[in-house]
Amino acid sequence: MSSLREFSIRVDNSTAVYSPGDTITGEVFVDLNEAQTCRGISLRFKGKAKVKWVENRHSSNNRRTYLAEENYFGTEVYVVGASHGEIQLVGGQHIFPFTFTLPLNIPNSFTHEYGDVVYSIKAVMDIAWALDPETCLTLTVYSPFDLNQAPSHAIEDELHEEYCWCVLPCVSEGFMEAQIYIPKSSCAVGDQLDVFIEIDMNSPSVDIFGIELRLKQILEFHADGRTKTQSETVERSTNNGPFERNTRINLRLQVPSVLHSGLQHCNLINIMYHLGIKFLVSDCHCDTKKYYAIMIGAKSTVPTEEQARPIPPASAPSDLEIMGIPSIPLVPIPGMIGDSTAISETLNPPPYASAPPIGFQIPNPSAPVDPTVATMPPPSYESVMAEEVKK
Incomplete structure (x- = not known):
């Protein structure tokens, strides 16, 4: 046009x-x-x-x-x-x-x-x-997933892997045992995921030359009773060996900026995350892999029980005050520690106004200003004291 x-x-x-x-x-x-x-x-x-x-x-x-x-x-x-x-x-x-x-x-x-x-x-x-x-x-x-909806728990697991001779599979070359401990199963973007591994290698000819951590994102799409699955590695971390036969290792992986778990309120798409641990071994032996479900979301802004504890009452007068020597009053700075008013308002905010209705609205014009109210002077000190005497 x-x-x-x-x-x-x-x-x-x-x-x-x-x-x-x-x-x-x-x-x-x-x-x-x-x-x-x-x-x-x-x-x-x-x-x-x-x-x-x-x-x-x-x-x-x-x-x-x-x-x-x-x-x-x-x-x-x-x-x-x-x-x-x-x-x-x-x-x-x-x-x-x-x-x-x-x-x-x-x-x-x-x-x-x-x-x-x-x-x-x-x-x-x-x-x-x-x-x-x-x-x-x-x-x-932006609809964040509150990690309070998925309380974190520690993950503990044991691995046992047998190794056989490559030429004669019936001949054993020993085994590996590993104790895996992950302190938490949920974390926020930017957090560090710690993995503690205790290895006991009972094989004279097989070596572990590396341990790899992988954070894998798994997407599920649902339609007509069928599910389409896609996965990709969004972050990885490798600790190169060789390692001792009996050793303890602490591995770390930082959670990148990714979509939160679940895609809540959507029934057609689901987002999941798995933390994979891969033991890279020598010769022709197969690497050992294990995956654990991890929840990724946002940290809650609701104050904890420790933060919400009421402010203790004022302390007893000091020895100087008892002797008649006044102490120097400390003037609190708004918003800083020690400002009881700011702390009280933070922990006990004023009630919010009712939420607006969902949907389209035509904005209302601003209410006109009454000039008599806008120019009215504040009450004097004498008038306020006179009202108090009457009461």
């Missing part, structure tokens, strides 16, 4: 990253060369998940497509005009503000070859008997 110079969606958040329950505030911007007749301009808010993949069955000519979708919300509202009738927008610039509150139980944004979770805002100019101009803005929703 030649009369349309610009048609865009702008949001106040420059990164367009939101959390569940956040309110999106923005505007639809229209710049016209000349007057344009249309039914109106609509906004479509949508959040959905979709998975799709194709499999060959028995032959390349027999292919089946697996497809599934899951909708989280879908709302369409006209910011100007309606679905019937016509209006005329004069030439020049037009701004139509809007707000939209995201639901609480929605999954994190996700993109992959076989599936995605997408949130978007689309503006459409509805023109009768013509191609409707439209513009779209993709939003990113």
Whole structure:
């Protein structure tokens, strides 16, 4: 359409990253060369998940497509005009503000070859008997997985591996025993995963020349009763040997910036993580591998029991105060340790206002300011004391 110079969606958040329950505030911007007749301009808010993949069955000519979708919300509202009738927008610039509150139980944004979770805002100019101009803005929703939902526990395991002679498999070359201890089964992005291994090698001819840690991400896509699985190693750490026959080793692996476990509130896509331990052995013997499930999420911001402990009462007067020598008062700095007011407000915040309703809202104009109230002077000290005497 030649009369349309610009048609865009702008949001106040420059990164367009939101959390569940956040309110999106923005505007639809229209710049016209000349007057344009249309039914109106609509906004479509949508959040959905979709998975799709194709499999060959028995032959390349027999292919089946697996497809599934899951909708989280879908709302369409006209910011100007309606679905019937016509209006005329004069030439020049037009701004139509809007707000939209995201639901609480929605999954994190996700993109992959076989599936995605997408949130978007689309503006459409509805023109009768013509191609409707439209513009779209993709939003990113960050929905962290709270590790309090998956209490961590220690992982303890024992390995026993027999080794045989490569030429005569019936001839034993001894065995290896290993005690594995992982202090925690859940961690946050950026944390260190510690692995403690105690090795007892009872083989004179087999050596362990390396131990490798691997953090593997496993993705599951569900559609039509079938599951498509994809996995990749997102982080690894290797400790090169050779090691002594009887030794204790401490291995570490840092958790990289990855999506959190589970992709909660989504029934079509699942994210899992496995920590793999691989013993690299000499000669023709097979390496020993073992995997353990690990949960990755976000650290909770809720104060612990130790942090929420009430502030102790003031201490007894010092010896100087008893002798009549006043002590120098310490003036607390707001926000620092020792400021009881700041601590109390942090541990006991004021009640929050009621959450806004989910969906589209038209912003209300600000209430006018009453000049008599705005210019009214504060009460004097004498008037306040007089009121106290009356009481």
